[in-house]
Amino acid sequence: MSDGLSAFGNDPWWVIGLKTLLIFVILVLLTLFNIWWERRVVARMQHRIGPNVHGPFGLLQSLADGVKLAFKEDLIPKAADKVVFVLAPVIVVVPAFVTFSVIPFGPEVSFFGHQTPLQLTDMPVAVLFVMAIASIGIYGIVLGGWSSGSTYSLLGGLRSSAQMISYEVAMGLALVAVFMYAGSMSTSDIVAAQDNLWFGLILLPSFIIYTIAMVGETNRAPFDLPEAEGELVGGFHTEYSSLKFALFFLAEYINMATVSALATTLFLGGWHAPFWIDHVWEGANQGYWPVLWFFGKVLFFIFIFIWLRGSLPRLRYDQFMAFGWKRLIPISLVWIVAVATMRVARNEGVFDEGFSSNPQFWLIVIGVVLAVLLLTFFLPEKDADEAVAAPAAPRAGGFPTPPMPAGGAVRGAAAPIVFRSEADREVSNG
16 A cells, blocks of 8 residues: 555544535535536526526525425326336435545645545545446436336436446546556545646646546536437436436536546646646645635536536437547547557656657657547538438339439528419419
């Protein structure tokens, strides 16, 4: 066990209980704030007012919505599997809280007179623990859709399972480069390894791929296919109401905070002060100040979630699957090979002589090239249905097929409708 991990497991029971309670309270309050913040930001983007009545600046609007949901009628469909139907929201929301147990909020501090790290616990495979627990929450969505006895809900659950397979693979591959560069899967060790340089800079492709995959992992626009209102009437939670629906809603926003906290921990230096403020102010990374830096970075990622929801339309299902399997995963594999090659070359002393003795320089160069390559994949492809196919000959006994226009398919506005006058109709009728 490393020196960083030796600081854990020595806390008395009351410190562990207080840490657990604080994490629960922080996540609930952060959820209430994020709902209000999302509505205010999207309202500003759409030139609306947003919540402004309940409490100062409408800050109590989320609390009012929660109370309203709690007092709504709780319905269970007759065709539903009642046991699974009730357990599904619990299976979704519990892992959302558990994943925060290994997230470091700050360094070692004096906590009510006891010296302890600002982190509930840590382990040698903490990042894998987060991914494993987060995967369990997806099963709650699948079971919720299946147990509802509704076709729309079932389709939403099936879409969610496909989304899990597609984007968790890309997310896991994006983290491999971080493990190789940090030499550990412990969250506290990864934060310590970014004391001088953040992994988001030297591992830019991994950062971009993780950022895209975390949007798909949390079922947020433009990847919110499991709850596509246009064709699924709400998706997997169509048949849910009252507190059961509120648990799904709570889990979605806590998962947003979880993946944002993980991105902060793995790529943006965790609780370390941004912009290297600690070089100017020595106390920036001491005491409880790092908690402020940590949550500032988390709110930055949550703002990205809100920005995407207010800017981008939902993808088609074929676009969604093609982007995950044909774009993110191949680029992740190429980038892992590049990072592994650079690490081996550094260990073998290849960079001791030559053009540059700093392997981070080459990682940044390769990362920028792959990041540009990844961005080019956002350019639209020519759809196969855009090609004008030759009209097929009508089969015997079938309906006649109207001929295509001489110049191909007509695009743009339809031709204006011209009505004949009364005199023209009398002449044509004879």
